[in-house]
Amino acid sequence: MDGIHDLGGKQGFGTVRYTHDASAFHTTWEVRANSLYAFAVRSGLFNMDEYRHAIERMEPRHYLAASYYERSLTGMATLCVEKGVVTREELECRAGGIFPLATPAAAGRTNVATRERFEIGDRVRVRTDYVAGHVRMPGYIRGKTGVVINQSPTYPFPDAHAHGIEAQEEPTYDVRFRAEELWPNSCDSALVHVGVFQSYLQRAE
Amino acid sequence: MSQSDQPIRGFKQTAMIEARVNAVQAALRERAPNAEVALQELDHSAQEQWVPRNGARVVARAWTDPAFRQRLLADGRSAVLELGLTMPKHHRHLVVLENTPTIHNVICCSLCSCTAFTLIGLPPDWYKDFEYRARVVRESRTVLKEMGLDLSPAVEIRVWDTTADTRYMVLPMQPQETVGWPEEKLVNIVTRDSLIGVARL
Numbered sequence: 309m310d311g312i313h314d315l316g317g318k319q320g321f322g323t324v325r326y327t328h329d330a331s332a333f334h335t336t337w338e339v340r341a342n343s344l345y346a347f348a349v350r351s352g353l354f355n356m357d358e359y360r361h362a363i364e365r366m367e368p369r370h371y372l373a374a375s376y377y378e379r380s381l382t383g384m385a386t387l388c389v390e391k392g393v394v395t396r397e398e399l400e401c402r403a404g405g406i407f408p409l410a411t412p413a414a415a416g417r418t419n420v421a422t423r424e425r426f427e428i429g430d431r432v433r434v435r436t437d438y439v440a441g442h443v444r445m446p447g448y449i450r451g452k453t454g455v456v457i458n459q460s461p462t463y464p465f466p467d468a469h470a471h472g473i474e475a476q477e478e479p480t481y482d483v484r485f486r487a488e489e490l491w492p493n494s495c496d497s498a499l500v501h502v503g504v505f506q507s508y509l510q511r512a513e
Numbered sequence: 514m515s516q517s518d519q520p521i522r523g524f525k526q527t528a529m530i531e532a533r534v535n536a537v538q539a540a541l542r543e544r545a546p547n548a549e550v551a552l553q554e555l556d557h558s559a560q561e562q563w564v565p566r567n568g569a570r571v572v573a574r575a576w577t578d579p580a581f582r583q584r585l586l587a588d589g590r591s592a593v594l595e596l597g598l599t600m601p602k603h604h605r606h607l608v609v610l611e612n613t614p615t616i617h618n619v620i621c622c623s624l625c626s627c628t629a630f631t632l633i634g635l636p637p638d639w640y641k642d643f644e645y646r647a648r649v650v651r652e653s654r655t656v657l658k659e660m661g662l663d664l665s666p667a668v669e670i671r672v673w674d675t676t677a678d679t680r681y682m683v684l685p686m687q688p689q690e691t692v693g694w695p696e697e698k699l700v701n702i703v704t705r706d707s708l709i710g711v712a713r714l
Binding site for chain 1: 544605645648655660
């Protein structure tokens with residue numbers, strides 16, 4: 309989905325709030341929120357793609373206003389409710405207030421039937437697909453051309469895996485793009501590498 | 514107000530975040546008697562076991578053992594296992610990115626927060642913040658400069674967006690004055706931020 313989470317290249321954000329050796333956690337509830345999602349994944353309640361997609365499905369105002377671990381908790385709780393582990397009513401009674409959850413998922417999809425294998429050095433173009441459900445193609449590479457520089461082992465196909473749809477595992481390709489081709493006349497010069505699933509790619513002439 | 518924000522039992526206020534965390538964990542504990550023990554183990558791992566010192570050990574070994582360095586660059590996941598360091602099952606591939614005098618690598622996750630967290634540690638706030646996620650892919654040199662790393666124009670920047678379950682870690686350049694130091698001492702100079710690539714040593 310072209311969701312609020314797809315931030316790469318978005319403009320208007322200010323200086324990174326960087327402090328040297330900033331800590332990962334600030335309070336105990338953040339540690340526990342992180343452990344809750346990890347416990348649910350380990351217990352087989354849901355997989356990482358379902359979890360990522362549940363966060364992406366948060367209402368955009370909530371997504372932008374929530375801290376990282378609030379987003380994590382919201383995604384995790386949404387899946388627990390959707391999978392029937394707990395009702396929203398129970399969560400709200402226990403919490404003593406409204407428990408905002410993510411919005412429902414759209415349809416997922418299986419692998420692209422015409423996907424090809426690529427070799428290191430091949431020029432590839434990212435398909436101009438618009439996917440309603442989960443997808444791991446950042447919008448800034450859609451339709452763009454780059455060069456394959458590495459190939460991964462196969463992974464579950466996220467567009468299917470986040471939706472409980474049968475699919476074959478696929479490799480990802482590390483594709484090298486020139487920032488100047490992604491954002492002509494509007495970026496710093498750099499090489500930008502993205503791990504791109506096979507189904508998202510076609511051969512470039 | 515979206516449908517998902519509609520209160521069910523007449524509550525008018527959103528519950529405090531701590532109360533929501535407690536609600537979820539109470540519900541899980543009731544259904545899974547082993548949950549609390551498992552959660553405490555995860556709390557411990559996140560704070561004590563998955564720490565940047567793991568990545569620092571890998572770097573120090575790579576600096577002092579050329580054969581290990583080659584294995585690390587060829588197959589990161591197998592190489593770190595030689596040091597007893599593991600990665601989650603779903604992180605099936607570790608790509609180690611070697612900085613040179615003319616190449617600087619920096620990692621990010623524009624879509625969420627993906628990191629080689631068992632090696633680098635759970636990511637800091639700024640890595641997960643919108644500013645870094647939005648800007649580092651597009652304005653890498655500017656962002657790095659704002660973060661205190663002012664690279665010469667002669668240095669090529671390579672950004673790595675962690676959009677799949679392959680994980681990345683930067684292999685920083687060894688400071689000249691530390692050549693010849695023992696591995697145990699080198700471990701102490703490798704920072705998390707240099708493993709992410711927003712700092713050089």
